[in-house]
Structures are given as structure tokens and as C-alpha cells.
Amino acid sequence: MLTRDELTRYKRQIAVFGEEGQLKLKQARVFLAGAGGLGSTIATYLAVAGIGRLRIADNDVVALDNLNRQILHWDSDVGRRKPESAAAKLRSLNADIEVEIVPETIHEDNVAEMVAGLDMIVDGMDNFEARYVLNRVALARQIPFFHGAIHGFYGQATTIIPGKTACLRCIFPEAPPTVAPPVVGVTAGVIGCVQATEVLKYVLGMGQLLENRLLMWDGLGCRLDEVPLEKNPDCKDCGQEGG
Amino acid sequence: MKVRVRFFAAFKEIFGTGEREIELDSGASVQDLLNILCDSSGCRQKIFDETGRLRRDINMLKKGRHIQLVDETHSELEDGDVITVFPALFGG
Numbered sequence: 483m484l485t486r487d488e489l490t491r492y493k494r495q496i497a498v499f500g501e502e503g504q505l506k507l508k509q510a511r512v513f514l515a516g517a518g519g520l521g522s523t524i525a526t527y528l529a530v531a532g533i534g535r536l537r538i539a540d541n542d543v544v545a546l547d548n549l550n551r552q553i554l555h556w557d558s559d560v561g562r563r564k565p566e567s568a569a570a571k572l573r574s575l576n577a578d579i580e581v582e583i584v585p586e587t588i589h590e591d592n593v594a595e596m597v598a599g600l601d602m603i604v605d606g607m608d609n610f611e612a613r614y615v616l617n618r619v620a621l622a623r624q625i626p627f628f629h630g631a632i633h634g635f636y637g638q639a640t641t642i643i644p645g646k647t648a649c650l651r652c653i654f655p656e657a658p659p660t661v662a663p664p665v666v667g668v669t670a671g672v673i674g675c676v677q678a679t680e681v682l683k684y685v686l687g688m689g690q691l692l693e694n695r696l697l698m699w700d701g702l703g704c705r706l707d708e709v710p711l712e713k714n715p716d717c718k719d720c721g722q723e724g725g
Numbered sequence: 726m727k728v729r730v731r732f733f734a735a736f737k738e739i740f741g742t743g744e745r746e747i748e749l750d751s752g753a754s755v756q757d758l759l760n761i762l763c764d765s766s767g768c769r770q771k772i773f774d775e776t777g778r779l780r781r782d783i784n785m786l787k788k789g790r791h792i793q794l795v796d797e798t799h800s801e802l803e804d805g806d807v808i809t810v811f812p813a814l815f816g817g
Binding site for chain 2: 516518519520521605606607608609610630631632633636637638648652653654655656657658659660663664665670694698700703707709710711712714716
């Protein structure tokens with residue numbers, strides 16, 4: 483049931499998907515891995531859209547060189563734990579939603595507990611090792627995994643539905659070498675918004691998801707393209723699930 | 726036979742185009758294709774590592790599958806194949 487304030491707050495989007503849709507958003511429970519560049523954008527738009535419960539995991543501390551892109555963290559937050567900084571802003575944006583924080587690094591041993599009770603996982607990570615951990619838990623739990631990654635003016639996103647689409651390991655069998663990538667803040671904005679859009683569509687059951695499609699954003703050319711993807715039947719992460 | 730190669734992001738600049746159609750002999754491999762595409766030492770340095778292997782920070786998909794899954798660059802091409810080349814993005 484939506485409150486009178488919620489009906490007012492979300493009036494302009496209820497015009498798009500109705501009170502029933504808004505109630506679905508209120509009941510949705512989302513795990514956001516990372517409160518960095520992508521995570522800031524994703525969390526902001528999911529919070530203002532009224533996603534009922536948002537759990538954010540990150541073990542970093544805000545640094546000055548994060549501030550060109552991690553819009554939930556401000557000058558005064560330098561030195562503060564990222565999930566705490568993010569949660570404070572999100573609660574100010576929308577006091578009607580629940581924001582939970584997990585100030586821990588995501589790894590194989592703690593990820594199942596982190597995502598327990600939640601309906602989907604959104605990728606705001608900055609490395610493929612953690613992404614593979616999230617990919618595996620999404621497959622094990624049979625919940626969607628909304629992938630995004632960025633570099634400079636370039637970005638990519640896809641939506642992974644266990645049993646239906648290629649998983650992250652099908653698409654990228656090996657982790658690329660990890661170095662601190664150059665990133666322009668607007669790219670995190672573009673790709674984070676694509677991921678948040680996918681989450682909303684999934685919850686609402688609207689539109690066509692980025693299933694078996696890798697969306698490629700070229701900010702320099704201002705072009706959006708897509709690459710078709712195929713599931714790998716021999717994938718070491720999803721090949722045995724029978725999907 | 727003919728294959729189509731699509732380049733994304735920085736590879737558009739490296740190869741000077743977003744897409745090329747290449748005529749190849751029957752039985753040609755991805756490696757043969759790369760040898761034709763990389764017609765300068767500058768280009769080869771951006772595509773291959775010091776061992777001559779495709780760089781790990783480059784993604785190459787053939788029919789929606791990463792070539793790491795289909796015998797790397799030894800993979801044989803077929804008429805009408807579409808190859809996609811794009812950089813490995815991992816930042817967040």
C-alpha cells in the first residue's frame with residue numbers, strides 16, 4: 483500500500499507505470515555492489531525511484547581523487563567510509579526507503595550472506611574478480627545480475643538472467659589485467675543510468691531488457707551500439723546449470 | 726569468403742573505421758584476419774602482446790562468443806562471420 487506522501491512523491495512516474503508499478507518498486511530488494519562511480523549513479527536513481535530496500539556493500543574510504551565521478555561523496559566526506567557517506571545522502575534524498583550498508587569487501591566467503599533476502603544484484607565494482615564472485619552467487623541464487631563497466635569515455639552494460647542469458651563468464655572468460663582505469667565522471671553517469679533503468683524495467687516487467695546484448699557506449703563519438711551475445715554451453719560458471 | 730569486422734571505442738581510431746568487410750581465403754583463421762588488419766608495426770603493438778598473443782585487454786567476439794572460448798586466434802572463420810573488437814572495460 484502506498485502512503486499519501488508516496489502517491490505525491492512519485493506522481494509523475496506513477497503516470498508512466500501506475501500505482502501497481504510503484505508498489506512493485508517499493509517491494510523490491512536490491513543489492514548494490516560498490517558505492518563508487520557507477521554505484522553512486524545507480525543508488526541515486528534507484529533511491530529516488532522508490533526502490534524499497536537498497537543494500538550497499540563497499541569497504542573503501544572516500545578519497546579526494548574519487549570526487550570527479552563518485553557523486554554521492556562530497557569534499558566533506560574525504561576519509562569517511564563510502565557506504566556510510568552514500569547512505570547519508572540517499573536517506574536525505576528519500577527517507578521513505580530503507581538503506582542498509584555492508585562495510586566489507588565482497589569475496590566468495592561472505593557474498594551469500596550479503597545478498598541473502600534480496601532479489602537482484604547490481605554491479606558497481608571496479609574489478610573482474612569481484613564481478614565473477616557476484617556472477618556466481620547470482621547464478622546460484624537464480625537472481626538477475628546487472629553488469630556495467632567503464633573506462634574513460636567508454637562504457638558497457640548487459641543484463642544477466644540466470645538460465646536464460648549468457649553469464650558474465652560466458653561473455654568475458656578471463657579477467658583483464660587490472661590497473662586503475664582512467665574514468666570521466668559522465669561515463670559513470672551514463673552507464674549507471676542504463677543499469678538503473680534495467681533494474682526498474684525488470685521490477686516493473688516493462689520493455690526489453692539488455693538480455694544477450696552488450697550495450698557499448700562511446701562518449702567521444704556519442705554513439706550507442708550493441709553486440710549480440712551467446713551463452714557458452716561449456717561455461718565453467720553457468721554451463722552445468724542446464725539453462 | 727567474406728567476414729565483417731566491427732570496431733568499437735579506441736579500435737575505431739586504431740583501424741580508422743567502425744566496420745570493415747574483409748575478403749579471405751577459405752579456411753582462414755582469426756589470426757590471418759588480424760594479420761591483414763594490422764598492416765603496420767604501430768597497429769601490431771596495440772593488438773598483440775610481446776609473445777604475439779592477442780592482448781588480454783582486448784575483447785574479440787565471434788558470433789557472440791569470446792575467441793578465448795573458441796580456440797583463441799587459431800579459430801577458423803566462416804563466410805559471413807561477424808567479428809567484434811572492443812576494449813576490456815573494468816572500471817566502476
